Amino acid sequence: MxxxxxxxxxxxxxxxxxxxxxxxxxxxxxxxxPLPYANILLLNADSVRVNGTxxxxxxxxxxxxIAPDLYLFQPQYFGYSARPVPVEVRSDxxxxxxxxxxxxxxxDEVVVTRKRPVIExxxxxVVFKVENTVLSSGSTWDILRNAPGVIAGPESLEVRGQxxxxxxxxxxxxxxxxxxxxLLRGLSGDMILSxxxxxxPPASFEASDGxxxxxxxxxxxxxxxxxxVRGEYTQAVFPKYSLGTSQFFxxxxxxxxxxxxxxxxxxxKVSDSYINFIDAGNAVFAxxxxxxxxxxxxxxQQGNLILDFTPSDRDELNLTANLLYSPDQEHAYxxxxxxxxxxxxxxxxxxxxxxxxxxxxxxxxxxxxRRSLGEKGASLKANAHYTYYELDRVQEGNSRYFDPSGAFLxxxxxxxxxxxxxxxxxxxxxxxVPIGKGNLETGVRGSFIESRNAIDYLDVNMEPPFxxxxxxRFSYDEEVYAAYASLYQEWSAWSLRLGLxxxxxQVRARSETLDEIxxxxxxxxxxxxxxxxxLGEKHSMALTYNRRLTxxxxxxxNPFRFFxxxxxxxxxxxxxxxxxxxxxxxNLSLDNTYFIDLYYRDNxxxxxxxxxxxxxxxxxxxxxxxxxxxxxxxxxxxxxxxxLDWWQVYAYNSLFYEEETLLAVxxxxxxxxxxxxxxxxxxxxxxxxxxxxxxxxxxxxxxxxGFLHGSFKRSETIALSxxxxxxxxxxxxxxxxxAEDLLGRANATYTSRYANQDNAFYSRPExxxxxxxxxxxxxxxxxxxxxxxxxxxxxDRIVED
Numbered sequence: 094m095x096x097x098x099x100x101x102x103x104x105x106x107x108x109x110x111x112x113x114x115x116x117x118x119x120x121x122x123x124x125x126x127p128l129p130y131a132n133i134l135l136l137n138a139d140s141v142r143v144n145g146t147x148x149x150x151x152x153x154x155x156x157x158x159i160a161p162d163l164y165l166f167q168p169q170y171f172g173y174s175a176r177p178v179p180v181e182v183r184s185d186x187x188x189x190x191x192x193x194x195x196x197x198x199x200x201d202e203v204v205v206t207r208k209r210p211v212i213e214x215x216x217x218x219v220v221f222k223v224e225n226t227v228l229s230s231g232s233t234w235d236i237l238r239n240a241p242g243v244i245a246g247p248e249s250l251e252v253r254g255q256x257x258x259x260x261x262x263x264x265x266x267x268x269x270x271x272x273x274x275x276l277l278r279g280l281s282g283d284m285i286l287s288x289x290x291x292x293x294p295p296a297s298f299e300a301s302d303g304x305x306x307x308x309x310x311x312x313x314x315x316x317x318x319x320x321x322v323r324g325e326y327t328q329a330v331f332p333k334y335s336l337g338t339s340q341f342f343x344x345x346x347x348x349x350x351x352x353x354x355x356x357x358x359x360x361x362k363v364s365d366s367y368i369n370f371i372d373a374g375n376a377v378f379a380x381x382x383x384x385x386x387x388x389x390x391x392x393x394q395q396g397n398l399i400l401d402f403t404p405s406d407r408d409e410l411n412l413t414a415n416l417l418y419s420p421d422q423e424h425a426y427x428x429x430x431x432x433x434x435x436x437x438x439x440x441x442x443x444x445x446x447x448x449x450x451x452x453x454x455x456x457x458x459x460x461x462x463r464r465s466l467g468e469k470g471a472s473l474k475a476n477a478h479y480t481y482y483e484l485d486r487v488q489e490g491n492s493r494y495f496d497p498s499g500a501f502l503x504x505x506x507x508x509x510x511x512x513x514x515x516x517x518x519x520x521x522x523x524x525x526v527p528i529g530k531g532n533l534e535t536g537v538r539g540s541f542i543e544s545r546n547a548i549d550y551l552d553v554n555m556e557p558p559f560x561x562x563x564x565x566r567f568s569y570d571e572e573v574y575a576a577y578a579s580l581y582q583e584w585s586a587w588s589l590r591l592g593l594x595x596x597x598x599q600v601r602a603r604s605e606t607l608d609e610i611x612x613x614x615x616x617x618x619x620x621x622x623x624x625x626x627x628l629g630e631k632h633s634m635a636l637t638y639n640r641r642l643t644x645x646x647x648x649x650x651n652p653f654r655f656f657x658x659x660x661x662x663x664x665x666x667x668x669x670x671x672x673x674x675x676x677x678x679x680n681l682s683l684d685n686t687y688f689i690d691l692y693y694r695d696n697x698x699x700x701x702x703x704x705x706x707x708x709x710x711x712x713x714x715x716x717x718x719x720x721x722x723x724x725x726x727x728x729x730x731x732x733x734x735x736x737l738d739w740w741q742v743y744a745y746n747s748l749f750y751e752e753e754t755l756l757a758v759x760x761x762x763x764x765x766x767x768x769x770x771x772x773x774x775x776x777x778x779x780x781x782x783x784x785x786x787x788x789x790x791x792x793x794x795x796x797x798x799g800f801l802h803g804s805f806k807r808s809e810t811i812a813l814s815x816x817x818x819x820x821x822x823x824x825x826x827x828x829x830x831x832a833e834d835l836l837g838r839a840n841a842t843y844t845s846r847y848a849n850q851d852n853a854f855y856s857r858p859e860x861x862x863x864x865x866x867x868x869x870x871x872x873x874x875x876x877x878x879x880x881x882x883x884x885x886x887x888x889d890r891i892v893e894d
Contacts, residue, residue, distance in 0.1 A: 116180065117155035118188030120148045120168050127152025128168075128193060132317060136165040136177065144345065147317030152190075168193055219731075219745075221288040233277045233285055235831075237306060240288050252292055252304035260307040262399075264413065264459065264478075265299070285310060292692070293637050293676050295579060295592055295621055299538075303641060310350070310399075318342045319872035329862035331359040341872075348401035355394045362387045366854035370708045375849065376435060379711065383430040385657070393419040407465040417455045424449040426490075428658055439497040445658040447490030447507075454483045470532075474523040482515040492658050505659055511548040513651075517541070531582035537575065544569040548653045565606040567651050567667070571644075572599045579621070586628075592621035596642070604652050604667055611650070611667050617642060631685050637678040643700055645669035649717040663715040670719055672698040688731040696723035696753075702803035704845045705759045706852055713852060721754045721764060739781040747773040751801045760848040767847075769806055771798040787820040797841075804850070805843035812839040812860075826869045834861040 120131040133154050135144040143164070148154040165177035168191040175193040180186065221240045237243060243250055243257065250257045259266040259277070289307040298305065320340040327333040337354030363386055370379040400412040430443040457480040464473045488509045494502040523536035546567040579592035600613040619642065625635040651665040674696045681689040698719040706713050727749030735741050754766045773796070780790040795812040816831035833839075839860040844853040 113158045113160055114182050114185045115155060115157040116159060116182060116186045116188060119152045119190045120154065121152055121190040121192055123192060123194050132169040134167040134169065135159065136167055166191065219290040221290065223288065224286050233308060236285060236288060237277060240290055240306065243290065250306065252290060257304045257306045260305055262310055263307060293639050293678055295590065303643065319870065321868055321870045323866065323868040325864055325866040327862050327864040329859035330361045333358050346403045350399040352397045355392065357392045360389045360859055362856065362858045364854055364856040367852065368706055368713055369851040370706065370711055371849040371851060372708065378435040380433045381430055383428055386427045388425045391419055391422040393417065409463040411461040413459045415457050419453040422451040422453065426657065441497065441502065442495045443492055445490060445492040447488060449486065449488045452485045456481050471526045476521040478519040480517040484513040486511045488656065490656060490658065507656055507659060508551040509548055510551060511653060513546045515542065515544045529582060530584065531580065533580050535578040540573045542571040546651050546653065565604055565652060567604050569650060570601045586626055588625040590623035594619040602650055602667055609667055633682045635680045639676050641674050641676060642671055644671045645700060649700065660711060661713045666717050669700060669717060672696065672700055672719060686732060686734050690729040693726040694724065696725060699723035699753060701753060703755055704804050704852060706850055707759055708849055718755065721756060723753045725749065725751050741779040743777040745775040749773065753801060755804060757848060760850060762848040765847045767801055767804060767806065769799050769801050771800060773797050789818050791816045802843055804845045808842040810839055810841045811836055826867065829866040831864045837861055
């Protein structure tokens with residue numbers, strides 16, 4: 094140690110006396126036209142990069158701090174080529190123009206790049222590459238809805254029947270369900286490189302993460318600046334538009350990605366539902382049929398910032414900040430209900446109008462640090478994260494009853510005023526050490542969540558006195574301490590990954606009105622196993638297992654109510670407990686083209702959305718509840734293949750069985766087992782429609798025979814979508830046209846029918862639309878990109894109705 098210090102002290106005076114120089118010049122094409130924002134790489138005699146920069150608008154460049162030596166100056170520009178220019182630097186130099194000529198061969202290579210498979214199947218995940226495809230002209234929500242293996246519900250995303258956890262560049266998106274949708278709809282697809290669909294995440298992911306959808310964005314790898322502005326117009330029932338901009342900037346040590354979008358929206362959701370109320374003799378004594386129209390007006394604004402700083406070859410710093418602000422969001426509900434007796438004769442009608450006003454704010458900041466240790470690839474990573482979430486919600490409603498002749502009978506007013514504040518703090522430390530032909534990952538993590546909630550049930554004047562039966566104060570505090578280790582090794586034709594994660598959880602939840610306290614304190618272990626075997630050069634098989642945890646979401650525990658009318662409402666359940674699952678998957682890969690997966694999942698006491706009708710009081714309640722048991726299994730077949738040079742096909746097929754056993758709390762029948770066997774198919778065609786690769790197309794077809802949604806069974810759905818994307822002005826801009834749900838069959842009917850329960854609904858959001866998008870790039874828009882690949886802390890849960 095002393096010798097190293099002395100050597101450093103001896104070298105420093107020499108370094109202080111060393112001389113450096115600058116080299117400048119211009120970059121032009123063979124016609125003498127300056128090439129703005131071209132990349133100039135400074136290479137040593139062994140062609141190893143030493144420095145680099147980009148030319149300005151006039152094609153001028155300058156590189157400072159060059160030590161005396163012999164170098165190669167390599168200019169780069171999309172569609173052009175040039176040989177490196179040798180220069181011996183002994184003083185400040187001003188070069189003549191560096192000349193680049195058009196490279197037809199390079200342009201051909203670009204065409205080949207556009208023909209790469211859009212979907213890549215790996216051992217434990219599917220990578221959905223969307224950069225420069227038709228889908229990239231839409232929003233990230235459009236991309237995820239079309240990702241293979243993903244089932245899009247009315248307002249949710251599922252993989253193999255489980256809700257998917259959304260990650261952005263390896264970091265969990267710490268937003269509620271509504272906020273996640275707004276984030277994905279506001280995040281432009283032109284920022285997205287790929288989406289990773291991970292059915293069984295490894296031990297480094299949090300145990301409560303089910304299937305993961307990890308969104309990878311693009312970043313500059315060469316010095317320079319580029320940016321884009323974009324606009325979209327969507328014609329559905331109501332027209333919509335969105336505007337946004339993205340900015341990329343990078344120097345040798347500093348990188349920045351910033352984006353902003355605003356998306357004023359007016360959306361219509363129509364839902365038809367019925368309830369058959371059944372008496373003790375199992376006869377229908379009343380039938381209610383309801384038509385609901387919900388018009389939502391919103392103006393969500395979203396900002397994202399990613400800062401990268403590389404102070405040395407061994408150190409990396411990353412700061413990520415996200416802000417989602419949605420003020421004055423209004424949901425206007427109109428419900429018309431026809432009430433008939435058991436003989437089908439009109440009894441009365443009910444008209445309910447209510448308005449739900451919301452203000453939402455979600456702000457998060459995250460700091461990541463990575464340190465390379467030694468020359469063998471070891472690294473140390475540290476992460477700190479904070480999220481602040483705030484929701485203010487006011488609902489006012491009025492129900493009016495009429496007799497069969499239309500004469501007014503009575504009315505009913507209801508109003509609620511609710512607010513929620515959540516603070517989340519997390520920290521994580523990870524160590525990655527190469528061992529033999531593999532590596533060892535280990536780390537520790539802590540998360541601390543504080544949630545404070547209040548709801549007041551008011552009279553028509555929005556003033557006290559409060560209805561004590563519904564008014565409440567609810568608090569939720571959670572602490573999770575975790576540690577994990579994951580070992581990966583390869584030998585001969587085998588590969589093995591063993592992982593173990595331990596999580597200590599402490600929960601304190603309290604409802605003042607219910608005078609109920611729910612405390613939980615438990616330590617659980619979560620093993621993972623991956624065993625792979627190569628069967629020749631192009632074939633392989635692998636076995637994967639993990640144990641996972643699903644914790645109740647905050648809103649699910651919150652006993653507050655949301656009313657459609659006084660007879661139909663949603664309610665939280667403070668008695669929910671975590672459920673644990675065992676997941677198995679056997680994969681066979683043939684010729685790196687055909688993939689067969691056999692999976693089985695014991696979901697344990699799965700937390701599900703259940704619907705219960707109270708026949709005596711004629712009400713309908715939607716509530717989250719732990720099932721008594723749940724299992725799933727299936728067989729998946731995937732193929733990704735180029736049929737022709739211009740035609741790439743990806744097909745995903747799944748035969749599955751789903752089963753949930755629930756406690757039938759409002760029936761004489763003690764339990765009910767909901768089962769479904771079905772088929773899920775997804776076919777995607779990626780087409781290159783012009784010789785130069787500037788015109789591309791995409792046609793996809795999704796078919797789902799049916800599925801489970803808690804106590805409901807979901808009917809058959811078919812979604813056909815098509816799109817075109819035209820690159821303009823040598824990549825300076827792009828124009829896209831997308832049409833979705835061409836058959837008008839993307840929405841499903843949900844039916845709950847057993848014992849004395851008989852109700853259903855058919856919800857139709859605006860899934861059928863045509864969207865026109867235009868993106869204009871400026872700056873050095875031809876800068877190469879890479880995926881943002883810092884894997885950091887997983888984030889926690891905020892879910893809204």
